[in-house]
Amino acid sequence: MTQTPGHHLNEEALLGYASGALGEAESVLVATHLALCPACRGRTSTYEAMGGSMLSQIEPSNLSDGALSATMARLDQTDPSEAPCDDGGFDNATVTVLPRPLRDYVGGSLDSLPWKSRGRGVKELPIRIGDGSVRASLLRIGPGETIPQHTHEGVESTLVLKGAFSDETGTYARGDVAVATADHDHAPVADSTEECICFAVIEGPLRFTGPIGRVLNLFVRP
Amino acid sequence: MGVVPQTLDLSAPNAAAGPGQVSDATVGTPSSGNPSQARQEPEAPTDQRSHDDLLDAIASTRDKTAFAELFSHFAPRLKSYLIRLGTDAAMSEEVAQEAMVMVWRKAESFDRKQASAATWIFTIARNKRIDRLRRERRPELDPNDPALVPDAPDAADRSIEVQQTEESLRSAIEKLPQEQSELIRAAYFEDKTHREIADQRGIPLGTVKSRIRLALARLRQEIDGFDTDPGPSSE
Numbered sequence: 001m002t003q004t005p006g007h008h009l010n011e012e013a014l015l016g017y018a019s020g021a022l023g024e025a026e027s028v029l030v031a032t033h034l035a036l037c038p039a040c041r042g043r044t045s046t047y048e049a050m051g052g053s054m055l056s057q058i059e060p061s062n063l064s065d066g067a068l069s070a071t072m073a074r075l076d077q078t079d080p081s082e083a084p085c086d087d088g089g090f091d092n093a094t095v096t097v098l099p100r101p102l103r104d105y106v107g108g109s110l111d112s113l114p115w116k117s118r119g120r121g122v123k124e125l126p127i128r129i130g131d132g133s134v135r136a137s138l139l140r141i142g143p144g145e146t147i148p149q150h151t152h153e154g155v156e157s158t159l160v161l162k163g164a165f166s167d168e169t170g171t172y173a174r175g176d177v178a179v180a181t182a183d184h185d186h187a188p189v190a191d192s193t194e195e196c197i198c199f200a201v202i203e204g205p206l207r208f209t210g211p212i213g214r215v216l217n218l219f220v221r222p
Numbered sequence: 223m224g225v226v227p228q229t230l231d232l233s234a235p236n237a238a239a240g241p242g243q244v245s246d247a248t249v250g251t252p253s254s255g256n257p258s259q260a261r262q263e264p265e266a267p268t269d270q271r272s273h274d275d276l277l278d279a280i281a282s283t284r285d286k287t288a289f290a291e292l293f294s295h296f297a298p299r300l301k302s303y304l305i306r307l308g309t310d311a312a313m314s315e316e317v318a319q320e321a322m323v324m325v326w327r328k329a330e331s332f333d334r335k336q337a338s339a340a341t342w343i344f345t346i347a348r349n350k351r352i353d354r355l356r357r358e359r360r361p362e363l364d365p366n367d368p369a370l371v372p373d374a375p376d377a378a379d380r381s382i383e384v385q386q387t388e389e390s391l392r393s394a395i396e397k398l399p400q401e402q403s404e405l406i407r408a409a410y411f412e413d414k415t416h417r418e419i420a421d422q423r424g425i426p427l428g429t430v431k432s433r434i435r436l437a438l439a440r441l442r443q444e445i446d447g448f449d450t451d452p453g454p455s456s457e
Contacts, residue, residue: 004371011438012431019410020348024358031361038373041363045337046387046445051348051410052341053391060298061305063315068293071319072286075326087364100364130358175371 005037005175014040018047024130026157028101029177029201033159035099036175097162097197105129106138110197113138121145127199135202141165144192154203156180158188163196165189273339280329292339293322300347306411309355317354321347338388356413387445394444402437405430 009030016022017030034041087100091109098106105127107113115123121142129136139158141147147165157179164173165188172178172188180186190196271279271288273295279288297318304314324346332342349360363370395403408419416434420427 011442012434015409015434015438020352020360021409021413024361028361031363035363035367035370038371041373043442046391046442048337048345049341049384049387050391050395050406050441051344052338053388053395054407054410055296055299055303055344055347056340057392058299058302058306061301061311061314063298063301063318067297067315067319068290071293071297071322072290074319074323075286075289095368097369099369100367101361103369104359104361 004039005033005173005177007170007172007176007178008037009033009040009177011043014044015047018044019051023134025134025136025201026203028105028129028136029157029159029199031101032099032161032199033175033177035101099161102161102199105136110140115140122147137200139196139198139200141188141190141196141198143190143194143196146187146189156200156202158198158200161197161199163194164191165196165198166191274332274334277325277329277332277339277342278334280326281332289322289326292325296325296340296343297322300343303344303347303411304351304355307351307355307413309351313355317350318347320354321350324350335384338384341384341388390445391441394441397444398437398440402433402440405433406437406441409434 013022013026013030017027017034022030034044087103089108090098090103091111093111094106094109095103097110106125113125115125118124118139122145123140125138125140127136127138138161139147141163143163157177158172160172160174160176160178162174164171165178166172167178167186167188169178169186178188271291273292276285276288276292279285280292300318300321301311301314304317305311309317321343325343328346332339336342337345349362352358352360395406398406405419408414412419414422416430417427420430423430
């Protein structure tokens with residue numbers, strides 16, 4: 001029996017993902033949570049159906065003459081840029097831990113990646129997503145280790161992929177999303193039984209434009 | 223609940239036909255020979271296929287007549303959608319065309335048990351826009367991903383719900399107070415932060431957020447009867 005998450009994304013994050021307004025890094029986090037959470041997938045389907053419903057109701061625009069024949073002429077052409085992403089080259093442990101949306105952004109298997117030490121028992125792997133304006137990384141915390149006190153200017157959303165961690169707001173296991181704002185002092189501790197791997201997205205203060213879903217407490221539904 | 227979906231599928235004469243039969247009924251004389259159909263205007267489709275049927279026809283037989291019919295309905299709406307999102311008319315038409323080409327190429331992945339044709343085409347156009355206009359990748363789920371946690375078995379066939387959800391959503395959005403429905407539409411048709419929406423409309427940020435939350439809560443309440451998932455368990 002697979003455990004399903006208890007700490008979910010909030011409605012605004014799901015709406016932003018479904019409508020397409022959410023930025024790429026946050027969308028990776030949402031899609032990765034969705035891979036692990038049937039309940040949030042159901043909600044996202046509803047919000048996509050809202051998009052379909054609105055598309056049906058929108059006032060149509062006139063197309064230029066020949067739009068149909070121009071499109072028909074393109075149907076049998078192939079576009080190499082649309083080839084599906086290669087999902088090869090990962091070992092079993094990596095495929096088990098990292099769902100596909102995130103795997104596509106990580107260059108190789110977990111044990112082959114250039115992790116950087118961030119203090120005792122904690123390693124970080126920065127992941128570049130899109131233009132890099134939103135910071136994203138994988139965190140790897142040894143059993144029973146504590147993430148050192150860290151500062152972040154914006155909202156940090158953390159999705160657990162392996163193991164579990166606890167802080168004063170609760171315990172977070174695979175699929176769960178925790179959110180910490182800048183004024184939120186916390187020191188998460190990994191479970192003592194196994195290492196904890198997380199995906200964290202930090203919204204920095206330098207990004208002024210962005211999607212509708214980018215608000216404080218974006219990723220948590222109480 | 224006893225809602226009868228006003229589905230086009232039910233009236234489609236070949237809705238139950240196998241894939242191989244679909245193209246046989248594509249054009250030409252009405253299969254029933256009904257004289258009232260014969261008197262229809264020349265432009266009127268002689269064979270009413272639902273949008274779902276048209277997508278299935280593309281998937282199974284590469285039916286270009288079906289594509290043309292789908293195009294004439296959706297491409298003008300996709301163009302409007304893209305214009306609403308701030309793209310100029312020429313580019314909107316270009317991206318609408320590209321989205322329709324994607325519809326042709328990906329028709330095999332359409333599953334009417336999961337989404338309606340309009341919803342599926344919306345997601346194609348949404349992703350095409352992110353790719354072409356925002357120049358970002360769109361992270362999507364891979365249904366064959368070994369790491370994917372599957373749906374509960376009883377949620378596998380959502381075909382009836384799909385129809386009911388869309389019907390309910392349509393009326394639910396119409397029933398929202400205008401100040402709320404406007405912001406819900408903005409969530410789909412304006413690529414803006416809550417802050418930008420608030421500034422543009424001259425209303426406080428907190429008001430924007432609370433109106434969107436209220437609207438979503440109402441919409442979910444409206445369709446809750448059709449929602450199979452029990453929702454997140456509270457801690």
